[in-house]
Amino acid sequence: DHIIVIGWNARSREILKTICSYVNSVPVTLIDETLEENPLPHQNLHFVKGNPQRDDVLMKASVMDARQLIITADQNKDEHQADMHSILTLIAVKGMNPSLPCIVEILTTEQMKNAKRAGADEIVQTNLLTSFVMISSLTSREMVTAFLSLLRQIDQRRLGIEPILTDHIGANFRDVSISLMNEDILILGIKRGEEMIIHPPHPFSLQAEDLLITIKN
Amino acid sequence: DHIIVIGWNARSREILKTICSYVNSVPVTLIDETLEENPLPHQNLHFVKGNPQRDDVLMKASVMDARQLIITADQNKDEHQADMHSILTLIAVKGMNPSLPCIVEILTTEQMKNAKRAGADEIVQTNLLTSFVMISSLTSREMVTAFLSLLRQIDQRRLGIEPILTDHIGANFRDVSISLMNEDILILGIKRGEEMIIHPPHPFSLQAEDLLITIKN
Numbered sequence: 507d508h509i510i511v512i513g514w515n516a517r518s519r520e521i522l523k524t525i526c527s528y529v530n531s532v533p534v535t536l537i538d539e540t541l542e543e544n545p546l547p548h549q550n551l552h553f554v555k556g557n558p559q560r561d562d563v564l565m566k567a568s569v570m571d572a573r574q575l576i577i578t579a580d581q582n583k584d585e586h587q588a589d590m591h592s593i594l595t596l597i598a599v600k601g602m603n604p605s606l607p608c609i610v611e612i613l614t615t616e617q618m619k620n621a622k623r624a625g626a627d628e629i630v631q632t633n634l635l636t637s638f639v640m641i642s643s644l645t646s647r648e649m650v651t652a653f654l655s656l657l658r659q660i661d662q663r664r665l666g667i668e669p670i671l672t673d674h675i676g677a678n679f680r681d682v683s684i685s686l687m688n689e690d691i692l693i694l695g696i697k698r699g700e701e702m703i704i705h706p707p708h709p710f711s712l713q714a715e716d717l718l719i720t721i722k723n
Numbered sequence: 724d725h726i727i728v729i730g731w732n733a734r735s736r737e738i739l740k741t742i743c744s745y746v747n748s749v750p751v752t753l754i755d756e757t758l759e760e761n762p763l764p765h766q767n768l769h770f771v772k773g774n775p776q777r778d779d780v781l782m783k784a785s786v787m788d789a790r791q792l793i794i795t796a797d798q799n800k801d802e803h804q805a806d807m808h809s810i811l812t813l814i815a816v817k818g819m820n821p822s823l824p825c826i827v828e829i830l831t832t833e834q835m836k837n838a839k840r841a842g843a844d845e846i847v848q849t850n851l852l853t854s855f856v857m858i859s860s861l862t863s864r865e866m867v868t869a870f871l872s873l874l875r876q877i878d879q880r881r882l883g884i885e886p887i888l889t890d891h892i893g894a895n896f897r898d899v900s901i902s903l904m905n906e907d908i909l910i911l912g913i914k915r916g917e918e919m920i921i922h923p924p925h926p927f928s929l930q931a932e933d934l935l936i937t938i939k940n
């Protein structure tokens with residue numbers, strides 16, 4: 507019941523440091539081909555050296571018993587090569603444990619589709635995220651700072667998603683917002699099916715299946 | 724009065740595509756050493772081939788007349804090498820045009836400080852952003868989706884920062900939030916000096932210099 511992280515780089519270092527710092531920290535296994543030894547030996551990290559596309563390496567990392575797996579892009583390859591490498595790794599992993607939830611970092615838009623086809627459960631398109639932040643920096647540095655603060659709120663588990671009360675079915679979003687504000691809960695918007703609606707325009711009626719996106723103190 | 728983007732990769736491609744797609748699109752110049760020709764010739768992009776650390780190359784890109792410059796990390800170097808390269812480029816640029824606002828992508832935490840020393844006006848630490856999203860994917864996929872929706876709100880220019888009304892000086896954050904909610908404005912929090920406070924805990928008094936972080940429709 508451990509988390510497997512594939513690839514050693516500044517990104518995975520942050521991921522490992524964060525996961526290992528949790529109070530009830532989950533055991534984590536790092537697979538990397540180039541590292542000579544465990545980069546974080548004091549942090550309860552298990553290290554497997556080897557090519558993550560090989561069954562014996564995945565076996566050593568106990569891929570059959572893992573709860574989640576993260577594939578990071580290989581920083582020493584060009585973007586297209588890195589994506590192909592990640593997708594081949596994903597195929598090897600899913601071949602051995604089809605039900606293991608896999609989060610895959612993809613660098614090029616072209617390979618998004620193939621990562622999905624290969625069974626990625628979540629795709630993080632790093633470059634879109636980065637380019638977005640860089641473009642925002644051009645026009646509104648303060649917006650980027652506000653946005654990054656908000657990002658930290660998620661980290662602090664202040665942000666939540668919860669069902670609406672039966673009392674609120676059919677009620678106006680604005681009225682519910684004001685009523686919850688008096689309980690010190692800020693409603694950012696709602697999740698309706700797959701759609702996220704941030705601050706819906708007034709008037710907006712809540713439905714039974716809606717989920718509220720909240721920020722609490 | 725153009726924007727200069729340094730380095731060709733999936734990130735800069737997104738940046739260039741977005742900037743060039745604006746209705747009142749600013750002229751953009753791309754500097755890259757490895758590309759043979761203009762990668763987006765139909766999109767009003769000017770291309771300069773060469774090493775961005777060289778004065779003659781920066782001259783060709785009219786670095787003296789630019790309004791902003793973005794340095795992206797070189798995807799074909801290891802992270803440390805890429806950061807050193809970016810910082811040297813920054814030093815060359817600032818040597819020629821000290822007042823040009825420069826946004827620099829930095830991959831390693833170690834080089835953040837040096838990028839600042841070299842005069843970076845804004846540092847985008849890609850790896851922190853990516854690792855954050857990947858860690859959040861482990862625990863709360865819905866939170867990541869909510870967060871990315873919010874990110875799109877910034878893009879749609881629905882998010883704003885504005886001074887408080889003189890009427891609101893000394894007022895309670897909650898009361899002002901409720902009053903503005905009736906005008907269809909959602910207040911996320913405030914900016915006080917350099918600090919962003921998202922949904923401050925009640926009671927919270929507004930001060931004259933506070934800025935409101937708003938989402939409008």
Ligand SMILES: [Ca+2]
Nearest residue numbers: 581582583798
């Ligand atoms: Ca690379």
Ligand SMILES: [Ca+2]
Nearest residue numbers: 581798799800
């Ligand atoms: Ca690299």
